[in-house]
Amino acid sequence: MKISATSTVLVLGAGGRLGRQAAQAFAARGWRVLALSRRPLQAWPALLADRIVTVQGDALAGAALLSQQPELAQIDVIVHALNPHYARWATELPPLTEAVLALARATGATVMLPGNVYNFGRHLPSVLREDTPFVPDTPKAEQRIALEAALAAAAPTVRSIVIRAGDFLAPAGEGTETWLALGLGRRLKAGVFSPMGPPDILHAWAWLPDLAEVFARVAERRAALPAFSVWHYEGLSLSAEQWQQGLEAHLGQDLRTRPFAWWPLKVLALGSPLIRALVAMRYLWERPHRLEGRRLAELLGADLPRTPLQRVLAQAL
Incomplete structure (x- = not known):
C-alpha cells in the first residue's frame, strides 16, 4: 500500500458507482478521503x-462549499x-462543470474527470486514441466535448486530468444500472x-474497481503531468x-442466444426522455471500438490494473 498521509482527495458524487469505488481506492492507498454526497451514504x-x-453537501454550491465545510x-x-x-x-452539466471549476480555483486542487467515448460521435473509429478527433454529431457528444473543453480552457489556473474509459461494470449490488445487468445478462437466470448488437463487434468496458485504482495511481503522479491531460x-x-x-x-452451462429487443424501448421512448436518450446511443453497439491505452500503460507501468474477465464475472454476478 502506498501511504500518502498528507494528501487529501474530495470525491464528488461519492454515493454513485464510480464515486464509491474511487473513495475506497484512494483510501486503500493511504489518502485522506472526503466523500461528498447530498444524501447519507452506506457504511464504508x-x-x-x-x-x-x-x-x-451539494456540489453545485461550488466555492461556497468552503464556508459550509471548512475542511474542504x-x-x-x-x-x-x-x-x-x-x-x-x-x-445540468454546464452548471456542475462551473461549480467544480470554481471549487478547484478556490482550493488549488487538481480535477480528475472520467471521460467516455461519446466525444467521438456516431461514426466513431474502431481504435480510439488520445488524439482521435472529436465529432459533435449527437447531443451527448456535444455535451461531453463542451465539458472537456471547459477543463482545457481553465488550464493552467486549474489543473485537470481526464481518464477516458468504456461502459462501466460494477461489483454485485452496485451494478443494477450497467448494461451487463440491463442488457447482455438480463435473462441469465x-x-x-x-x-446488444452484432456478435463480433468489439465494445469498450471498464471494471470500476480497476478504473478507480487508475484514478488513484495517476493522482499520485499528477505533479509530473501537464496542466491539462487526457489518458485512455x-x-x-x-x-x-x-x-x-x-x-x-463462469456459469458452467451453455446459453441460448436471444438478441436484445430494442423495439420495446423505441415504443417506450415516445413518452420517456430517459429511454429516448438511451436508445439514441444504440450506435455504440453497432460500431466496433476500443480505447488504445498505450500512453497510460507507459505512465503506470506494472501499476496498470486490468482484472481478467473471469475474475470480473465472479464479483459482478
Missing part, C-alpha cells in the same frame, strides 16, 4: 472507514464523479444471453461472442 468497509470522512479548503485532488440525470445533461484506459475490449463464452465458462 471497516478497514477503510478511518480514512474516509463522509461530508453532506485543504484538498489536493477533486474526483468529479457526479452523474447528472441522463436525460438532462444539456441543462433463464439461460439466455442477449447480445483500455479496460476490457470484448465482443458479444467473447461475453457469451466468458459467461458460459
Whole structure:
C-alpha cells in the first residue's frame, strides 16, 4: 500500500458507482478521503472507514462549499464523479462543470474527470486514441466535448486530468444500472444471453474497481503531468461472442442466444426522455471500438490494473 498521509482527495458524487469505488481506492492507498454526497451514504468497509470522512453537501454550491465545510479548503485532488440525470445533461452539466471549476480555483486542487467515448460521435473509429478527433454529431457528444473543453480552457489556473474509459461494470449490488445487468445478462437466470448488437463487434468496458485504482495511481503522479491531460484506459475490449463464452465458462452451462429487443424501448421512448436518450446511443453497439491505452500503460507501468474477465464475472454476478 502506498501511504500518502498528507494528501487529501474530495470525491464528488461519492454515493454513485464510480464515486464509491474511487473513495475506497484512494483510501486503500493511504489518502485522506472526503466523500461528498447530498444524501447519507452506506457504511464504508471497516478497514477503510478511518480514512474516509463522509461530508453532506451539494456540489453545485461550488466555492461556497468552503464556508459550509471548512475542511474542504485543504484538498489536493477533486474526483468529479457526479452523474447528472441522463436525460438532462444539456441543462445540468454546464452548471456542475462551473461549480467544480470554481471549487478547484478556490482550493488549488487538481480535477480528475472520467471521460467516455461519446466525444467521438456516431461514426466513431474502431481504435480510439488520445488524439482521435472529436465529432459533435449527437447531443451527448456535444455535451461531453463542451465539458472537456471547459477543463482545457481553465488550464493552467486549474489543473485537470481526464481518464477516458468504456461502459462501466460494477461489483454485485452496485451494478443494477450497467448494461451487463440491463442488457447482455438480463435473462441469465433463464439461460439466455442477449447480445446488444452484432456478435463480433468489439465494445469498450471498464471494471470500476480497476478504473478507480487508475484514478488513484495517476493522482499520485499528477505533479509530473501537464496542466491539462487526457489518458485512455483500455479496460476490457470484448465482443458479444467473447461475453457469451466468458459467461458460459463462469456459469458452467451453455446459453441460448436471444438478441436484445430494442423495439420495446423505441415504443417506450415516445413518452420517456430517459429511454429516448438511451436508445439514441444504440450506435455504440453497432460500431466496433476500443480505447488504445498505450500512453497510460507507459505512465503506470506494472501499476496498470486490468482484472481478467473471469475474475470480473465472479464479483459482478
